[in-house]
Amino acid sequence: MTIMIENNKALQLEVAELMVQALNLDTSANEIDPDAPLYGDGLGLDSIDILEVALVISKRYGLQLKADSENNHEIFSSLHNLTSYVAANKAS
């Protein structure tokens, strides 16, 4: 159990780093609040940012995001949710 939490923490930081790099965010990966919204008010991402993040995440973890198959807003509602989605769907 402890190992899983640690793994998710590591993955969360990795995902955050991908986002920071892909979007050239003026913030460091460990400064992103895992529970704050990525869209709009929180990190301030827009739909094109999401497209860019989706591309790097698809390439890194071998998964394809689709707007109609999952609740897209839910996945990108926070770093925490995005990480859970990646953990559950990534190719091993």
Add this chain to the structure above:
Amino acid sequence: MALMQTLPLITHTSFAKPIAWRKGISVSVEEFLADVNYLATLLPAGKHILNVCKDRYHFSVGLAAAIISNKVSVLPPTHTPEMLRQLQIFSPDVFCLYDNDDCDIALPRFNYPTMPKHPAKKVSIPRINTQQLIAIVFTSGSTGQPNPHPKKWGSLVQNVQAQAKRLGLSESNEYSFIGTIPPQHMYGFESTVLLPWQSGNAISSAQPFYPADICSAMQSIPAPRILVSTPLHLRLLLDSELNIAEPALLLSATAPLSYTLADKVETTLKAPLIEIYGSTETGQIATRRTIDGDSWQLLPQIKLTQQGEQVFAEGGHVEVATTLNDIIELTEPGFFLLHGRTQDLINIAGKRSSLTNLNHHLNAIEGVIDGAFFMPDELSHDHVTRLSACVVAPNLTASQLLAALRTKIDPAFLPRPLLFLETLPRNATGKLPREALKKLFDTSINKDLSCTQN
């Protein structure tokens, strides 16, 4: 045109033919017209309609219902509260037609209805007065107030008919159109709704978001398919390396494509890629196949004239001579070269160029995936302000890139700093707003990211 009083809403010659595809199922011309007639009986009384339907088929039914009810569709550039406020001042009776549960447009709203099974009833294709005002498309304007650009039926039809002819479209092709751009944008309005209507072809209801969505939307409709897109979406689609059902034709607009990307798209997707040139003011006026060269070919009947520095378009569907906000070089009759927008004129120590021209050279360098120059605000007239640039070029070093640039542009325009990035801050239509670049460079100065790829 003056003799012709009316033109048909759609040019399909059979009521049984598909005019749309929704989730793999076709919608016949007959069903479409019945849906249009039904919606027209329900629409609120207001004369102005803001149609924000996400489903492209719903949008098309809403547009047609508005047209036959003599209502005007308003197409603002954004839906910010301020823009909605301006819209209400412009047209106090405006209401919003929507089809998504989370619509929060602060205007009187009307939900797209669930269509009943229409009783078998004879339908006919409506003919619309060429002088009827169909849409008002707004541009941001420089003083905060949006500028309205009225579009009449005759001019819209003449425009997309000329486009259809240029692209070689006709009803016998049975094309299906898929758009990665919303129908509420002038380009999407013309090329994903009016163009299929006026060439006897079909609209895909999909509004694909991710590359994987584009692939499934393409897969869900029969060939031949036309993908109406932008440089941004085409780049992401290629980078995703997904298998995509081959299109018969690709269209791109909103920003000039680089030769490199166009060539890669054509090779990978095995279809011709045609760029469209136009503006909100003029509609579409020229096309080019990017891999064939830089030259743009005007649509027949459109003429460009030069008066001093300014170039005007006139003729065909452009009823009044209209200024083009671009630096245009008239070459042989019917052709021109685009050297950038007039607003992006660059003058450094007496040497003149334009951002678009510089960006063209930057993006043409082998190994540059995307790149842009940025002109910082001048701090003082006594000091020469230098251009900055940012590039996506993972396999190039700064010195390689600068050496390549030096062969293309005057040394006065070489960027400092030059930032290497993963992606550029493009907006929803693939454009690079100056504000976004300014922010990028302001923040990166402190981070010392420049020339990190030495």
